[in-house]
Amino acid sequence: MNELPILSILILLPIVGIFFMTLIRNNNDQSSNNLKHTALWISFLNFLISLYLLFSFNQQDADFQFEERYFWIEYGISYHLGVDGISILFIVLTTMLVPICILASYDSIKFSVKEYLIAFLALETFMIGVFCSLDLVLFYLFFEGGLIPMFLIIGIWGGERRVYSTFKFFLYTLAGSVFMLLAIIYIFITAGTTDVSYLLDYNFTRNEQIVLWLAFFASFMVKIPMWPFHTWLPDAHVEAPTAGSVILAGVLLKMAGYGFIRFSIGFFPDASELFAPLIFALSIVAIIVTSLIALVQEDMKKLIAYSSVAHMGFVTLGIFTFTVQGIEGSVIQMISHGIVSAALFLCVGVVYDRLHTREISRYGGLVSKMPMYAFTFMIFILASLGLPGTSGFVGEFLVLLSIFSINTYFAVFATTGVVLAATYSLWLYRRMIFGALIKDDLSEMLDLTRREIIIFVPLITLTIFIGIYPKPVIDIIEPSAKKIVSQVNGKLN
Amino acid sequence: MENILHIIPEIFIFCSALILLILGLFIKNIKLINNLAILSLLIAVALVINQPYQSIYLNSYVIDEFSSLFKIMIFIGSIVTLVMFVSSREDLHINLYEFPILILFSTLGMMVMVSANDLLAMFIGLELQSLSLYVLAALNRNSLLSSEAGIKYFILGALSSGLLLFGISYIYGFSGNTNFNLIAVNYNSESLGLLIGIVFVLAGLAFKVSAVPFHMWTPDVYQGAPTPITAFFALAPKIAAMGLLVRFLFNSFGELYLDWQQIIFFISIASMMLAAFAAIAQTNIKRLMAYSSIGHIGYALIGVACVSSEGLRSLLIYLMIYLVMNVSVFTVILSLKRNDAYFENISDLSGMYKNHPFTTILVALMMFSLAGIPPLAGFFGKFYIFVAALESNMVFLAVIGIIASVISAFYYLRIVKIMYFDEPKEEFDGVNIRSLQVLFYPTSFLVILFFIYPAPIIQLSEYAIKSFY
Numbered sequence: 011m012n013e014l015p016i017l018s019i020l021i022l023l024p025i026v027g028i029f030f031m032t033l034i035r036n037n038n039d040q041s042s043n044n045l046k047h048t049a050l051w052i053s054f055l056n057f058l059i060s061l062y063l064l065f066s067f068n069q070q071d072a073d074f075q076f077e078e079r080y081f082w083i084e085y086g087i088s089y090h091l092g093v094d095g096i097s098i099l100f101i102v103l104t105t106m107l108v109p110i111c112i113l114a115s116y117d118s119i120k121f122s123v124k125e126y127l128i129a130f131l132a133l134e135t136f137m138i139g140v141f142c143s144l145d146l147v148l149f150y151l152f153f154e155g156g157l158i159p160m161f162l163i164i165g166i167w168g169g170e171r172r173v174y175s176t177f178k179f180f181l182y183t184l185a186g187s188v189f190m191l192l193a194i195i196y197i198f199i200t201a202g203t204t205d206v207s208y209l210l211d212y213n214f215t216r217n218e219q220i221v222l223w224l225a226f227f228a229s230f231m232v233k234i235p236m237w238p239f240h241t242w243l244p245d246a247h248v249e250a251p252t253a254g255s256v257i258l259a260g261v262l263l264k265m266a267g268y269g270f271i272r273f274s275i276g277f278f279p280d281a282s283e284l285f286a287p288l289i290f291a292l293s294i295v296a297i298i299v300t301s302l303i304a305l306v307q308e309d310m311k312k313l314i315a316y317s318s319v320a321h322m323g324f325v326t327l328g329i330f331t332f333t334v335q336g337i338e339g340s341v342i343q344m345i346s347h348g349i350v351s352a353a354l355f356l357c358v359g360v361v362y363d364r365l366h367t368r369e370i371s372r373y374g375g376l377v378s379k380m381p382m383y384a385f386t387f388m389i390f391i392l393a394s395l396g397l398p399g400t401s402g403f404v405g406e407f408l409v410l411l412s413i414f415s416i417n418t419y420f421a422v423f424a425t426t427g428v429v430l431a432a433t434y435s436l437w438l439y440r441r442m443i444f445g446a447l448i449k450d451d452l453s454e455m456l457d458l459t460r461r462e463i464i465i466f467v468p469l470i471t472l473t474i475f476i477g478i479y480p481k482p483v484i485d486i487i488e489p490s491a492k493k494i495v496s497q498v499n500g501k502l503n
Numbered sequence: 504m505e506n507i508l509h510i511i512p513e514i515f516i517f518c519s520a521l522i523l524l525i526l527g528l529f530i531k532n533i534k535l536i537n538n539l540a541i542l543s544l545l546i547a548v549a550l551v552i553n554q555p556y557q558s559i560y561l562n563s564y565v566i567d568e569f570s571s572l573f574k575i576m577i578f579i580g581s582i583v584t585l586v587m588f589v590s591s592r593e594d595l596h597i598n599l600y601e602f603p604i605l606i607l608f609s610t611l612g613m614m615v616m617v618s619a620n621d622l623l624a625m626f627i628g629l630e631l632q633s634l635s636l637y638v639l640a641a642l643n644r645n646s647l648l649s650s651e652a653g654i655k656y657f658i659l660g661a662l663s664s665g666l667l668l669f670g671i672s673y674i675y676g677f678s679g680n681t682n683f684n685l686i687a688v689n690y691n692s693e694s695l696g697l698l699i700g701i702v703f704v705l706a707g708l709a710f711k712v713s714a715v716p717f718h719m720w721t722p723d724v725y726q727g728a729p730t731p732i733t734a735f736f737a738l739a740p741k742i743a744a745m746g747l748l749v750r751f752l753f754n755s756f757g758e759l760y761l762d763w764q765q766i767i768f769f770i771s772i773a774s775m776m777l778a779a780f781a782a783i784a785q786t787n788i789k790r791l792m793a794y795s796s797i798g799h800i801g802y803a804l805i806g807v808a809c810v811s812s813e814g815l816r817s818l819l820i821y822l823m824i825y826l827v828m829n830v831s832v833f834t835v836i837l838s839l840k841r842n843d844a845y846f847e848n849i850s851d852l853s854g855m856y857k858n859h860p861f862t863t864i865l866v867a868l869m870m871f872s873l874a875g876i877p878p879l880a881g882f883f884g885k886f887y888i889f890v891a892a893l894e895s896n897m898v899f900l901a902v903i904g905i906i907a908s909v910i911s912a913f914y915y916l917r918i919v920k921i922m923y924f925d926e927p928k929e930e931f932d933g934v935n936i937r938s939l940q941v942l943f944y945p946t947s948f949l950v951i952l953f954f955i956y957p958a959p960i961i962q963l964s965e966y967a968i969k970s971f972y
Contacts (some may be wrong), residue, residue, distance in 0.1 A: 027960050033860075083883075083957050125860065147886070151877040151954065158871050161916070173924050177916060184876070184912055188905040195889050195901075 015078050016063055016092040017142045020056060020101065024131035024138075027052035030129075036124040046116055049127040053109040053134060060105040062488075067098055068349035072489035074144060074207060086203035088330065090144040095490035096271060096341055097141040099483065102262055103147060103348045104141070107260045108134045110465050111253035111365025112422075118363055119254055124169055129159040131171050139285060146194045146204035146273075153229075153265060154187055160254070160262065168249040170385045177247035186232030191223035197277075208278055216280050223281035226274050233308030234266035236326060237296035240319045241356040247315035248368070252359030254312060259318050260352035264344045267325045271337060271494065275329065279498040286330040290420050292482045297323035297427035303389040304434045310358045310368045313438055316353060317394060320427055321347045327424060328409035331416050332498050337491040338484055345483070346476060350393045357484070360462055361442075364455055370438065380457045386466050394474045395435040396428055401476035426455075443500055506559045509566055511549040511575070511615050514707060519543035520607035527600035534589060540603035541585050544610070548578050556970075563594060563621030565750075567970040571618040572819065573746040580738030581610045583830050583942055587731035587837055588783055588939045594843045595729040597642045605642075606735065609635035613743035620754060622662055622671045622681040629667070629711065632740060633660050640728045640736070643760055652727025661712035670703025683754040683839065690759060701756065701763055708751070711744035714804060715773035718797050721786075725793035726881050731844065733789055733831035742822050743798075749807060749815065753971050760810040767808040768900065774801030776905035782914045788849050791914065792829075795873060798911055800827050803902060807889050809895040812851070812972035817887035818965035824884040824953070831869050831946040832937050840932040854927030862934050865947040867919045870952050874915040875908050880953035887961070906923045 031048055035041050068075060074092030076404060088438035093101065112130060121128050136159070141368040156178055159366035172247030199206050201212050212224065232239045243263075247255045275282045297320045306318035321343065328340035345371075361376070362368055362384060377384040414421040447453065458466070476483055507514070519540070520547075551574045551658045558565040560636060585603055592598040615628030637660060641653020677696035690697060703846070710717040725733045756763055772929050778798030785791040805919045839846040856863035872879035877880060892901040926964030953960075 081958065084961055122860075125856075125864070151882070154877045154882075158868075158876060161919075161922065162867075165920065169693065173920055177913070177920070180916060181913060185909045188909055192889060192893065192901055192905060195886070197894050198890065199894050291966075401826070 013076070016059065017076050018103070020077055020138050020391055021061070021091075023052060023056050023059070023133045023135055025444070028128050029130050031124060031128055034124070042123045043463075045124050045127055045471045046112065046187075046251060049131060049169060050109055050112045052131065053105070053112055056134070057102075057105040057109055060102045063093070064102055065097060067093070067095075067483055067486070070489060072493035077144070082145075086198060086205070087147045088145055088205065090146060090205055090207075091142045092144045092207070093142050094294075094493075095486045095488070096337075096494075097268065099341065099345055099486060100141040100261070100348075101266070103345055104134065104137045104261050105469070107141075107256060107348065107352055109157070110352070110356070110469070111256050113461060113465055114256065114359060115251065115253045118359065118415070122166065127201060129162050130253070133159040133163070135266070137257075137261050141268060144206040146197060146209070146419065147208065149206075150187070150191055150194055151292050153269075153373070154184070156262065157183055160258070163254045163491055164246055164250045168254070170249070171245070172249040174246040178242045179246040182232055186230040189225040189376075190229035193222045194239070198220065199432045201266055208271070212277075213501065216276065219278040219281035219470065220284065223274060223278040223285060224330070227285070230266040230269045230274065231292075232266075234263055234270075235319060236292050236300055236322070236327065237319065240296070241298065243319060244312045244315040247318075247355075248309060248311045252355060252362065254502075255355040255358075256352040259355060260348040262319065263322060264348055267322065267329070267340065267344050270326065271340070275332065279332075281503045282330060282498075283332070283502060286332075288415070289326050289330045293323040294420060294423045294427075295324045296320060297424060298430065301434060302318055302428035303425055305430070305437070308369055308371065310370055310438065310442075311355065313370070313434060314358065317431065317434065318347065318351050319429065321394075323350070323427065324406055324409045324424070327413050327420070328405075330414040332495060333412045334488070334491050334495050335408050335415075336354045336412030338487050339405050339410075339412060341487050341491070342401070342480065342483060343405025343409060344477070346393070346405050346473070349469055349472050350390050350400075350402055353386075353390045354394060354465065355471070356465060356469075357383070357390060357500065359460065361455075365451060370441050372449065373442040373452065374449060375442045375443070375451065376447045376455065378447050379452065380456045382458045382463070386458070386470065388439065388445060389470055389473060391435045393477070395432040396425055398472070398478045399475045401480075404480045422444050507697050509557055510564070511555070512547045512554065514544065516611045518609055520604050523600075531610045532952060533592065533598060533600045534603075536600050536605045537588060539577065540607055541582055543607070544582050544585070545799065547602045548575055548788065549700055551575060551578070558620065561682070561831060561962050562619050562684060563624050564620055565620040565680055565970075567962050568967045569746070569750070570618040571969050572967040573742060574614050575612060575640065576742050576822065577613045577617070577739045579826065579830075580735065580742065581606050581730050584731050584735040585739060586938050586942055587734055587834070590936045591729070591731055591837055591845075595643060595731075597731075599642065602639070602642065605635045605639050607640070609942070610739070611924065613739055615745045615972055617746035617750070619747065620682075620683045620750065621748045622674065622686075625751065626664075626667065626671060629666065629744075629747070632743065633664065633711075635742060636660075636736070639732045639898050640724055640733065644731050646727075648727035649729060650727075652724045655727075656720050656724045658683050659710070661854065663707045663717065666703050666710075667707025667944040669769075670700045670705075670707060672702065673697070674701030676700075683751060687759055687872075688754040690782075698762055703767065703959075704751065705748075705763065705766055708744055708748045709770055712741050712748065712800050712804075713769040713797055714798060715795075716770070716776070718774070721795040721797060725789045726787055726847075727798075730789070730833065730837050730847075732828070733792070734837075737792065737829045737833065738826055741800060745803060745818070745822060746805075749818065749971075754808065754811075757810075757971075764808055764810060767804055768897075771801050771804035771808055771900065772903050774798060774804065775904060776801075777881065779907040779910035782826050782911065783917075785914070786849055787847050788852070788918075789847055791849065791918075792832065792836070795911070795915075796829070798907065799873075801907070802885060802888050802904060803898070804957045805892050805900055808900060809891045809897060811891060811895050812968060813887075815890040815965045815968040815971055816961070817884075817891040819967055820960055821884040823960060823964070824880045824950075827946050827949050828869055828872055828881060830942055831865070831950060832873070832948070834934065834943040835866050835869075836938055838862070838932060838943075842931060844863065846931070849921060851928065852922050853925040854923045855931070857927035858930040862943075863922050865943070865951075867922060868951055869947065870918050874912040876912070876956040880950040882956050883953065
């Protein structure tokens with residue numbers, strides 16, 4: 011145990027960055043540039059550290075690695091960190107998206123730059139913490155703590171209806187999560203500890219499982235979000251600044267998916283099996299209904315937000331099949347959605363920065379003025395609808411495969427979602443990019459700047475790489491997914 | 504004579520109050536008197552820490568871990584009030600040398616309250632504390648609001664003392680004893696009078712901790728009283744009354760908890776829910792803090808209602824965190840000053856972050872902490888309260904508690920919203936004086952960084968309840 015406490019470093023580095031940034035004055039353009047560079051380099055350094063983590067990760071080992079455990083509050087509640095093949099990918103996703111977000115905010119944030127960057131780095135700490143904590147209280151701390159910076163990011167730097175949206179976001183998520191808190195306390199009392207690796211081997215009685223599962227479900231279903239509690243998401247997305255939307259879609263939603271995999275099915279397999287039909291039904295309703303809603307949206311961000319709900323429907327479908335394929339598919343779907351939806355929001359941000367509107371009808375024929383933008387946007391639109399050769403396909407395919415092995419009807423309904431996704435995505439693309447360039451204010455549009463190209467290149471590369479050669483990613487997930495499935499099956503029998 | 508050694512802190516506070524009273528006649532330097540009062544409180548802290556634990560005077564006065572911890576919390580509350588007094592005494596028109604002396608007498612009353620193990624000692628402490636507080640609330644004689652607050656508090660306080668005395672007389676009449684440990688010895692199913700006594704005493708104490716339905720005085724008094732005294736109301740007397748409530752219930756009726764548990768159960772739920780809804784409509788920040796404190800008392804009472812060592816432990820954790828959070832918030836309220844005038848409306852905070860970015864982020868975090876959002880200290884308070892509630896199978900109480908905490912998050916968020924999202928106004932003086940900085944920054948950082956290592960507080964509260972379990 012004399013290794014470097016690399017997970018703690020990942021969590022603490024943004025905090026250190028915040029500390030340095032509070033020391034930098036913010037009174038002119040020069041100093042605000044300094045602040046931006048500091049935040050960017052700190053988050054980039056964190057990304058490099060997470061890459062180091064990824065490469066020194068032992069892929070054959072299904073257990074938790076890089077574990078750290080210190081006495082924290084009292085016996086049973088400790089500061090316990092660790093990663094396995096599932097959480098490590100989310101950590102890398104987080105550390106990758108944060109520098110991109112900061113880079114994307116270079117020009118779009120006009121005031122209170124310092125506070126904005128501090129909020130972002132604090133958010134990064136909380137997000138990384140969520141994925142590596144192996145103690146339920148610690149997990150809850152990070153899970154809920156992320157609400158504070160996000161509340162401020164949407165509320166201060168958001169659009170016109172930002173106050174309404176941010177209150178809705180905060181209170182919805184809080185109301186869901188407090189039930190999880192009671193469940194965690196109950197677990198602490200009955201099992202005597204909140205240590206995840208201990209609890210994974212602990213057997214709750216069936217009735218306990220049902221109540222606890224529902225409490226966790228209340229929190230995760232709001233956060234992921236599942237129909238019918240998804241309504242906060244479009245509002246939050248629409249009003250959030252571009253980078254806020256990116257993080258919201260890219261990472262915050264994944265916390266709930268991760269929670270389902272790690273806690274709901276890990277701790278409560280009986281209840282999960284019992285409620286799986288409910289999840290399937292809600293997911294399929296979500297996929298179809300929100301896809302249809304997305305079809306009629308006039309606002310680009312709202313459309314992508316609804317498509318997020320639909321994509322998350324696939325994730326929950328895959329998780330609750332309890333098959334290795336399903337869980338792998340869900341994780342890849344989440345990673346892919348983290349990259350693709352983040353990129354789509356960035357694409358929206360690109361044109362929003364130029365024209366200051368998100369109304370689809372204000373655009374049209376952009377291809378003749380912005381060819382590079384049109385190309386980039388196309389890649390992500392195609393990835394979003396799950397075209398083979400993009401990352402979106404791999405996840406959806408695996409999920410559909412696993413659900414097909416469970417129930418044919420569910421698979422048929424879920425597949426209609428793919429068709430609908432193609433409809434609304436391509437239609438969005440057609441309305442914005444193709445057609446004649448007739449609107450006057452569009453004739454001045456400039457193509458991607460160098461900074462924007464730097465932002466998009468890694469995202470495009472990853473999307474296509476995972477789409478063509480997903481093996482490295484699957485290799486990382488597989489041992490852990492197998493372990494989870496065998497654990498669940500072992501408990502069920 | 505030996506017994507006197509055990510109450511040296513009390514005697515010391517008493518003597519210093521008297522000496523300062525006489526000094527005040529001759530020395531016109533109010534700041535000096537105030538500083539001497541602070542000094543004597545600091546010495547009293549040292550004296551309390553070094554006290555041997557013992558029960559004296561025929562077991563009517565107890566000095567144990569529990570009373571010592573409460574006394575130190577009370578001293579902190581009093582010291583904070585006196586420090587606040589330094590910077591605000593002139594502008595609030597309370598520049599009177601009686602202020603520190605009344606605080607000292609009130610503190611003495613509270614010390615007696617938390618150590619009392621006898622109905623009479625309890626009543627003496629309670630009255631000494633209350634009488635000082637009546638005067639303090641009305642200290643700004645030229646302000647209509649302040650006088651109204653004093654009168655209102657006096658009338659309702661006198662009523663509650665009446666209820667309390669009535670209850671005491673019943674208890675004495677039916678048990679023939681006033682000592683907490685002996686009251687319930689002969690309890691049986693026919694001692695209905697004793698039960699009536701408990702109800703009346705609890706009503707009187709609920710008034711002192713301002714639990715619903717005996718909370719009516721709180722918003723008016725909080726609003727009317729000068730801000731340092733409001734802070735004092737929020738910090739010291741409630742904590743002292745809570746300590747007294749616990750000792751009265753656990754020492755005398757600990758075995759018979761089924762008789763009083765439901766009363767606490769009810770006032771706890773009522774306090775949490777009423778405060779959560781009533782605070783939403785407030786426009787004055789001191790009134791809002793009044794409802795907030797009612798709500799927090801409701802949570803703390805969950806700890807009492809559990810009747811378990813976990814319950815008492817969580818109560819102590821909660822009160823300690825509550826004390827620290829309130830010091831920070833009231834300091835900020837005191838810093839909302841512009842051209843020697845104080846501002847108390849919530850709308851005055853509008854856009855505060857433009858002019859005071861650092862203060863505002865700390866205040867916002869205090870609000871999140873009061874709402875119980877992790878990773879701030881307020882979360883740990885609520886966490887342990889809910890641990891205790893679930894451990895005692897009080898699921899209903901815990902569920903009501905979390906629902907109330909979500910509702911109350913709304914009004915705390917509203918303050919954050921006004922500070923951050925609304926149009927900026929003129930600059931305030933802000934936390935610019937040393938005496939305010941000394942209070943504001945340490946408490947704020949304590950709340951924010953509490954999560955790094957919360958174990959000491961938890962161990963301390965476990966240590967303090969040793970005499971009960």
